[in-house]
Structure formats: C-alpha cells, structure tokens
Amino acid sequence: MRSGTVAVIGRANAGKSTLLNVLVGEKIAIVSPKPQTTRDRILGVLTREEYQIAFVDTPGIYRQRNALTALMMKTTETTSKDVDALLFVHDGHAGLKEEDIVLMQKYAALGIPMLIAYTKIDIMPKEKIPADIKMLFEAGVTADIYPVSARKGQNLKNLERAIAQLLPEGEPLFPEDVVSDRSEKFMISELMREKILLKYEKEIPHGVAVIVNTFERHENGAYEVNLDIVCEKQNHKAIIIGKQGQALKEVASFARKDMEKFLGAKVFLTVYVKVREGWRDKGSLMKEFGYTEEE
Secondary structure: OEEEEEEEEOOHHHHHHHHHHHOOOOOOOOOOOOOOOOOOOEEEEEEEOOOEEEEEEEEEEEOOOOOOHHHHHHHHHHHOOOOOEEEEEEHHHHOOHHHHHHHHHHHHOOOOOOEEEEOOHHOOOHHHHHHHHHHHHHHOOOOOOEEEEEOEEEEEEHHHHHHOOOOOOOOOOOOOOEEEEOOOOHHHHHHHHHHHHOOOOOOOOHHHHEEEEEEOOOOOOOOEEEEEEOOOOHHHHHHHHHHHHHHHHHHHHHHHHHHHHOOOOOOOEEEEEEEOOHHOOOOOHHHOOOOOOOO
C-alpha cells in the first residue's frame, strides 16, 4: 500500500479547496470566488484499498497585506516543505502568466515530487490547453500536467492515481473512517465565514473572524451554536447587520441550513457582531481568534 501527505498549493482562487472536496468526497474546506477563502492548513484524507492520500489544503498564494496574510503565506511555505508530494493547482481558465511559471519553478526546485492540476477546463477553450502545456515545457517545468474539472469530474481519477504513485510504500497514516483533522466546531465557524464571503463585497469579508462560543448537542440531538462575527470597523458592523438586521438574518439563515446539512441535525443558531479594530495586524487578537503559527 502507498501512503503519504500531499500539499495542495497554488494561487488564490485556483480552485484548490473545490478540488480537495471533490477528491475526498466530502466538504472539508469552504469555497468562495474571493481570495483568502482558505486561511488555515486543513487536512483531507482519501483512503482507497491500494493507497491513502492525506491532502493538506493550504492558503492560496497571495500578496501580503497584513499580519494575517503574512501568517497564511508562512503556513503555505512551511507545509510545502514537509510533505511527500506537491499538487500545484493552476487555474487554466485564468491563463498562464510569467509569475505562474515562476511559482511552479520555485516549488519544483524543492526537490519534492510534484504534479500540476490544470483546473477549470470545463469553462475554457480546449485549444488553450496544449499551448499552455507547451509553454510550461519550454520553460523547464517538467512536472506531469493533468487538465481537470472538479465541477464536472473530468480526469480526476487519472489525477488521483498519479498522485498515489508519487507516495512511498507504507502503512496508512490515519484510520479508514477519518476524512479530516478538523473538528465539527471548526467546520461550523468556517461555514459561517463562507456565507459571509458569499454575501458581502469588497474588504468586509476579509476582515471578519468567526468565533464559536457555544457548540453543544442536546439530548434530543439538536445543536446549540452561539457565535460572534468579529469585524474591524463600526461601519463594517452596520453593513453586516443591515437595515433592521435583515442582512445578518439572511446570512445566518443561509449558514444554519448548511450547518444542519453538515451535522445531520437541527441547529439553533445565535449570532452577534462585534468590532475589534485592526485585529488582522494585532498578534494577541489573532492568537485569541485561533490564527497562530503551527509548531
């Protein structure tokens, strides 16, 4: 049996989390069309009879703007050097730029086996694919390239088998029934943050942290969830709440439905909005909200 860890890396919005969710077969990471959706290192485990792949979803590579994004980029860099293989995810629909090639060359130079998942082929002209592959080959990027569509399920089996072949022989790293190293409480906070990313525009969703204060299951099987949405400015709080609280009601209802689907039970959700000015540049608040450098 083959077994090992694979870092899923690439630019923000390349489709890393969507690809991970489809490969693992369950929702492990939240998804939105905005950069910085993934903030943490998240593990998703795929177990087959012949192999076990422990995918590590990392924050998208993004220009550092504050202490939080600096920490996110450090997480990606550290993770990419401590795995058995790399899966570089490139958004084929967005085109191939010089900086994309430089990034691929950078990670290939680590000496860790690497594959490239060339994503979103279902929404792009097919003739672009061989031209981009030729450009990468001429630039000295020798990693095997797999054009895929996570949304349509195209070529994913071939990609999965190719990843498994890069892993060493060995015993499984995790029990067969484990699909993630993240708790239900963590996923509840992430589902709330996902809905905020989808609901609000501009800088507001990026300046939000979600803190779960209460996560309890009652005897009747229902969950009680009490959480805070923390934003950076008073005017952001007003926008999140909306006129007569309507915006907050909508996003909370949206999140609650996904929480119930994820937990398979009724959820009683209470949400408050609080302001902590400039928290993304304050180490003490980042630590309080769970954003800390991993050991």
